[in-house]
Each structure stands twice: as C-alpha cells, then as structure tokens.
Amino acid sequence: MIGPFLSIIVFLVFVFIAFVAFVGYKMVRPPRLIEEWTPKDLGFDYEDVTFETEDGLKLSGWWIDNGSDKTIIPLHGYTASRWYSLYMRPTIEFLLREGYNVLAFDFRAHGKSEGKYTTVGDRELLDVRAAVEWLKKTHPEKAGKIGLTGFSMGAMVTIRSLAEIEEVCCGVADSPPMDLDRTGARGLKYFANLPEWLYLFVKPFTKLFSGGKEIHPIEYADRVKKPLLLIAGEKDPLVKVEEVREFYERNGKINPNVELWITDAPHVRTLKLHPEEWKAKVGEFLRKWVG
Known part of the structure; x- marks a missing residue:
C-alpha cells in the first residue's frame, strides 16, 4: 500500500x-499585441525606428517629430504595446495635440520588439535608456527636455527612470505597482x-x-527627487490606493514636486472613464515641468 x-x-x-x-x-x-493603425491615422507623419539596448535587443518604435525641442516617451504596460487602444493611442494623440514630439516604442518581448521574456520592470529600464540615447544621438535638438508617461509596468519603469536616468526631467505614473509580489499574486x-x-x-x-530581478517601486520612494504625478484608482484590482499613497507620503519627505491623484477607476482606466479630467491634469503637469 x-x-x-x-x-x-x-x-x-x-x-x-x-x-x-x-x-x-x-x-x-x-502575447504580442500588434495592430494596423499608425500615427498617420491621427494626422501626423512618423518614422519607423529601431534602436538597440545595451544587452543587445533591437526595439521597435515610432518617432513622431512635432517640431518641438521637447519630447515625451509614453510607456505601455505588461501585455500591451504602442498600439494599445485603451490608453496608448489616446495618450499619443493627446501628447501630439499638446505640441510635443513623441517617441513611442514596444518594450522587450512586446509588440514588434525583440526579446523572448519580459522582466516586468527590471531590464525594461534598459529599454527606456536606449530610447533616450537614440533620441540624444539622432535628434539632439529634440531632446531639450524629455518626459515620461507610463501605465502599470510602464509606470513602474517611469518611477525607476526618474531616479536612474539623468536626462528624464519628469514623469506621470498611472496605476504603478508598488510591490511586485502583491501585484503579481493579484x-x-x-x-x-x-x-x-x-x-x-x-x-x-x-x-x-x-533572468530578471524583483523590482518593487516602493523602494524608490527615498530616491526620486524629480517631478512625479502618481495616478491611482480606487477600483483597481491590481494596485491598491493605499500602496500608492505610501509611496507618495514617503517620497514627499524628499520630493516637494510629487503629486497624487486618486480616481474611482479600475486599473489604467482613468483616461478611458474620465478622459477630459485626465488630459487636463496630465497636460497641466507636463506644461509645468516640460514646458
């Protein structure tokens, strides 16, 4: 027996x-999200671009020159891409209407970029660094100020970039996971x-x-000293408002330019549910810190 x-x-x-x-x-x-629309459908000319990360991956993106010396890089979340209609398409269009140049790209293992695996916020920092370096090298006159608008995983990387990439001047972090273990379980x-x-x-x-390391953005609360707008939703099943508020309160002790906006939205859906409020809030923040 x-x-x-x-x-x-x-x-x-x-x-x-x-x-x-x-x-x-x-x-x-x-899964790789790839759709047919391009910035041309928004009324803007664009250029397909690729740039290489320091660990050897070629990332795919769009460069949309809007005639400015200021550029915003929107950062998508886990399982999304630059094509994501929920927030990337309206964000790209909004930023262009505001007059900024836009450099939109797919994180590693997403969209059309190379890479077998996502590290959910770890090596993705290298992706943002590669985008910034490409901009500085190919269009230095367009890199007078560089801001980020990130969603979920992209919001995590936005927070990290503010602490670790000198050229990034400010960032918007919409629905940023603060503890990857808690968010991963959820x-x-x-x-x-x-x-x-x-x-x-x-x-x-x-x-x-x-091969990625665990990234917990809450650990960056004592490091970020650049302007940061945090957006958290009360109905978010992945990221609790209390977790984002903890970061805000800790960061506020060293960063007088951190803001927290709490909405009634689920994960990364404030833009969808309250588009005019989102555009007004984010637009005001970017005009203040990017110009």
Missing part, C-alpha cells in the same frame, strides 16, 4: 510543479483566474525563465 500511495503523491507533486512552471513561463511570455487572479496563493510557487519560475 505504501508504494502505490507514494507513487501517487510523487505524481501529483510532479504535475503541480509542471503546472506552476507552465504558468510562470506564460507570465513572462506575454495578477494571477486578474489575468488567469488562478488563486493568489499560487504565486508563491510560480514566482521562482518567472525569475528562472526571464
């Missing part, structure tokens, strides 16, 4: 490990309808496959 019982236990353990490994693999290999339920406790077992496999 002991032999068959142990065999069953071993088999079930094997199945469980195989399952969580598969989930971990799928989490760092997001994400299992949100994206895959799996129990949150499973993340404890999935997490080692996400790190194994992607």
